[in-house]
Amino acid sequence: MSKRAYSVEEKYEILTALDKQYSPGELESKYNVHRSTILDWKHKFDKYGFEGLKESSTWKKxxxxLKLAAIRDYLSGKYSIREIVELYEISSTSVLRRWIKKYNSHRDIKDTAQGRTSSMTKGRKTTWEERVHIVMDCLGNGKDYQKAADTYQVSYQQVYQWVKKxxxxxxxxxxDKRGKKKEDASLTPVEKxxxxxKKLERENERLRAENLFLKKLEECDRQVDCYNYCSLF
Incomplete structure (x- = not known):
């Protein structure tokens, strides 16, 4: 396959053809670009629009x-390689494959030496209360990680990891576990x-959020059933 750089316009042309029911395999032959690359472009375009199709002159950090978490999640067999790329906001499947190959070869996995933090994936420091609130909101919206990230100005990866934890x-x-043992040891019985x-209250809040989402799904199902029934007459 060709290794040449494609312009934003060329990428968009290929994605437009994909939307017209051409398969990735057909486009691979027609445009001489690997199907996994086409799917990477589609993911970025769906998530970021034309900005996602622009080439960066610097490496993403x-x-x-993060690398080890992504590798282990993939090796667990619970996710496909593309799902891992989307969950961890990795630039492409080829990047993840390189990490997996290095990991399986027992080579050391290191931080990216240097690079940039993309504005599209930039995180921020948060308090414990903020993290709990964001998780509750995300669970109440059916785990819409991107919506929660946009709402609270944090990264998709942060939200995903918080919900998982x-x-x-x-x-x-x-x-934040730093200094936790010392902090717990200094608590009085009343404080404990x-x-x-408070922990029980938050657990109840989580259950209420999940129940609310389930009720929303049931209501949607009822509306669909009603529509289907009425369409018979």
């Missing part, structure tokens, strides 16, 4: 922790009880 360990898992009560 990834931490060692919350589901594994509750709101305590969203805390108060902390436990």
């Amino acid at each position: 990834y931490s060692k922790e 919350f589901e594994d360990g509750g709101d305590e898992a969203l805390k 009880i108060s902390l436990h009560m």
Whole structure:
């Protein structure tokens, strides 16, 4: 396959052809570009519009922790390689494949040496209360990670990781663990009880958010069933 650079206009032309029911395989032959590259362009265009089709002159920066998390999630067999790329906002499937190849070869996975933090994926520091609130909102909206990221001006990756941590360990898992043992040791019995009560309150809040979303789905199903029934007459 050709390694040449494609302009934004050329990429858009190919994606337009994809929308016209051409398969990635057909476009691969017609435009001499690998189908995985076409699907990468489609993901970026769907998410960022024409900005996502522009070539960056600098490398995107990834931490060692993010790389390892993405690799392990893929190797778990629960996600496809494209799902991992979307969840972790990796620039392309070929980048993830390089990480996996290096990992399987028992070579050291390191932080990206230098690069940029894209405005499209830029995160920010948050408090524990903010993280819990964002997770509750995301769960209440059916895990729409991008919507939560846009609403609270954080990255898609941050929201995804917070929700995953919350589901594994509750709101305590969203805390900054630095100095935690010292902090817990200094709590009085009354403070520990108060902390436990707050944890129960947040668990109830999470259940209410999930129940609200399920009710929304049931209402949509009823509306669809009603429409289908009425269309018979």
